[in-house]
Amino acid sequence: MVMATKHSLQLLAMLIFLISLLALTKPTMADDDIPEDFSSSYFPDDFIFGTATSAYQIEGEATTKGRGPSVWDTFSKETQKEYWMAAMETLQLISIIASKIGAFCYYFSLGHSSSLEDKYGGFLSRDIVYDYYEYANLLFEEFGDRVKYWMTFNEPWSLSGFSYDYGVFAPGRCSSWVNRQCRAGNSATEPYIVAHHLLLSHAAVVQLYREKFKPIHGGQIGITLFTFWYEPLSNEPADVEAAKTALDFMFGLWMDPMTYGTYPRTVRDLVGDRLPKFTDENLSFLEDHMIFLGYNITLHIMQNQMLQLIQIILDTKPIIILPRLVTYDYDGNLIGPQAYSSWFYIFPKGIRHLLNYTKDTYNNPVIYITENGVDNNNNETQPIEEALQDEFRINYYRKHLWNALGSLKNYSVNVKGYFAWSYLDNFEWNIGYTSRFGLYYVDYKDNLKRYPKDSAKWFTKFLKHSPKKPLQSNKIYEVTSRNSRKVGKYYIM
Numbered sequence: 328m329v330m331a332t333k334h335s336l337q338l339l340a341m342l343i344f345l346i347s348l349l350a351l352t353k354p355t356m357a358d359d360d361i362p363e364d365f366s367s368s369y370f371p372d373d374f375i376f377g378t379a380t381s382a383y384q385i386e387g388e389a390t391t392k393g394r395g396p397s398v399w400d401t402f403s404k405e406t407q408k409e410y411w412m413a414a415m416e417t418l419q420l421i422s423i424i425a426s427k428i429g430a431f432c433y434y435f436s437l438g439h440s441s442s443l444e445d446k447y448g449g450f451l452s453r454d455i456v457y458d459y460y461e462y463a464n465l466l467f468e469e470f471g472d473r474v475k476y477w478m479t480f481n482e483p484w485s486l487s488g489f490s491y492d493y494g495v496f497a498p499g500r501c502s503s504w505v506n507r508q509c510r511a512g513n514s515a516t517e518p519y520i521v522a523h524h525l526l527l528s529h530a531a532v533v534q535l536y537r538e539k540f541k542p543i544h545g546g547q548i549g550i551t552l553f554t555f556w557y558e559p560l561s562n563e564p565a566d567v568e569a570a571k572t573a574l575d576f577m578f579g580l581w582m583d584p585m586t587y588g589t590y591p592r593t594v595r596d597l598v599g600d601r602l603p604k605f606t607d608e609n610l611s612f613l614e615d616h617m618i619f620l621g622y623n624i625t626l627h628i629m630q631n632q633m634l635q636l637i638q639i640i641l642d643t644k645p646i647i648i649l650p651r652l653v654t655y656d657y658d659g660n661l662i663g664p665q666a667y668s669s670w671f672y673i674f675p676k677g678i679r680h681l682l683n684y685t686k687d688t689y690n691n692p693v694i695y696i697t698e699n700g701v702d703n704n705n706n707e708t709q710p711i712e713e714a715l716q717d718e719f720r721i722n723y724y725r726k727h728l729w730n731a732l733g734s735l736k737n738y739s740v741n742v743k744g745y746f747a748w749s750y751l752d753n754f755e756w757n758i759g760y761t762s763r764f765g766l767y768y769v770d771y772k773d774n775l776k777r778y779p780k781d782s783a784k785w786f787t788k789f790l791k792h793s794p795k796k797p798l799q800s801n802k803i804y805e806v807t808s809r810n811s812r813k814v815g816k817y818y819i820m
């Protein structure tokens with residue numbers, strides 16, 4: 328129960344349904360082939376819409392306020408703003424929402440408790456599997472009656488790749504030939520060990536849920552994967568193979584084991600002996616042949632992704648997790664406009680390609696898109712009124728929703744939900760508060776006041792068009808710290 332006691336509710340990263348937008352009018356813009364009246368009514372009645380946020384990215388630092396330190400507190404150089412109160416309200420609100428309409432919840436994001444890092448190296452050790460299992464068991468017991476959608480992990484690739492290959496995310500381990508700032512680590516082996524333990528933890532927890540909790544609570548469990556879509560630079564076999572290899576290292580690394588019980592061929596061939604095997608598992612709660620089959624995924628294709636790719640240079644490094652990428656085609660044209668984050672190029676068709684590919688390659692799983700959104704820079708001198716005008720974000724959402732709809736309607740992909748990232752401007756990991764992803768603007772200079780951007784108003788309108796959506800509440804909640812009121816143990820906002 329080590330993890331259970333170290334983790335507080337505040338550590339959980341969560342996705343919540345959006346029920347809070349103010350009713351307002353707004354701008355529909357023409358687009359080449361997207362109908363003027365495009366709205367949620369184009370989607371099936373049981374399609375779920377929402378917006379997403381994450382506790383660490385809004386909750387403030389660990390100090391005296393009840394949350395134990397996570398590896399990000401040790402790693403992050405920028406002090407988090409005091410988001411604590413707002414986050415507490417949000418979490419308490421989640422309990423209310425969860426009991427009313429069901430909430431998505433994922434219980435491990437990029438951070439884990441520092442104590443486990445100190446004790447046995449976190450996910451480098453197989454011990455994490457048992458502790459994680461115990462931790463999940465506690466959460467299912469505590470919240471299983473209210474939370475109906477569980478995700479074992481959010482972006483496991485970010486942990487194995489960014490943290491253990493590049494060393495740019497906490498706990499910042501890697502080989503010095505990858506990143507000179509790393510003091511310890513091994514980029515040739517550790518990313519795969521961590522990935523393996525993440526997969527085993529996932530498997531154990533899925534099994535636990537299915538056997539012990541699903542029969543009682545009837546909820547669902549899956550995993551949230553973050554991936555780029557790799558567009559081949561040309562139809563040449565070498566380019567096509569390169570794109571496939573890159574996708575296998577980022578997406579297949581998780582999907583293949585969970586669907587077929589083995590790592591992708593490309594990964595096995597290139598990583599060789601450094602890749603752990605699934606066959607020697609003997610943990611009592613693991614039964615290899617069944618645990619990986621038939622579960623639901625949630626794709627997290629927030630950032631578009633869609634980097635074009637030329638041939639991977641395999642012999643320069645002992646391992647490649649993220650291959651060499653180009654964002655231009657052979658003629659020097661960018662694949663799409665750049666957002667604020669340096670790796671982020673907007674390519675709305677990519678979401679459709681990825682959804683179609685997932686259906687074709689992995690037996691048509693149930694898919695929820697848990698985070699999809701775009702950032703811009705936090706321009707300190709820009710007046711707020713101007714910052715609220717985020718037409719580019721509205722365009723981004725419209726085009727991505729349209730392409731997701733295309734894969735659903737015209738290719739029968741089993742996509743069942745879409746969550747816009749993010750509900751609020753927040754702490755964007757290694758680039759901190761310089762980036763704004765929110766539908767709501769947060770004024771960091773004035774008591775964290777929040778203002779709906781044009782995109783928030785647009786999204787409200789987009790959702791309003793469907794009478795049967797469970798999200799359509801008669802009550803309009805305005806989410807501000809100022810207006811919240813306490814009812815029993817909960818805050819109503």
Ligand SMILES: *[C@@H]1O[C@H](CO)[C@@H](O)[C@H](O)[C@H]1NC(C)=O
Pocket residue numbers: 537546547548549621622623693743
């Ligand atoms: C997967 O999703 C389907 C459809 O939403 C659901 O009926 C099923 O119970 C889910 N499976 C698991 C293992 O959660």
Ligand SMILES: *[C@@H]1O[C@H](CO)[C@@H](O)[C@H](O)[C@H]1NC(C)=O
Pocket residue numbers: 607608609610
């Ligand atoms: C298998 O179980 C034994 C006894 O519990 C343990 O010592 C060993 O480390 C386990 N092996 C693996 C690969 O988990």
Ligand SMILES: *[C@@H]1O[C@H](CO)[C@@H](O)[C@H](O)[C@H]1NC(C)=O
Pocket residue numbers: 704706707708709710713
């Ligand atoms: C910040 O906003 C101001 C006011 O609109 C504008 O003049 C300036 O170009 C912006 N700077 C950046 C880096 O976007």
Ligand SMILES: *[C@@H]1O[C@H](CO)[C@@H](O)[C@H](O)[C@H]1NC(C)=O
Pocket residue numbers: 729730732733734736737
């Ligand atoms: C589905 O295909 C039809 C026929 O090609 C096309 O008119 C329509 O725009 C497509 N729908 C979406 C959402 O892409």
Ligand SMILES: *[C@@H]1O[C@H](CO)[C@@H](O)[C@H](O)[C@H]1NC(C)=O
Pocket residue numbers: 679680683684733734737738
């Ligand atoms: C989905 O992808 C498949 C194969 O990648 C393609 O044949 C099909 O046209 C795509 N459908 C849509 C609606 O994009």
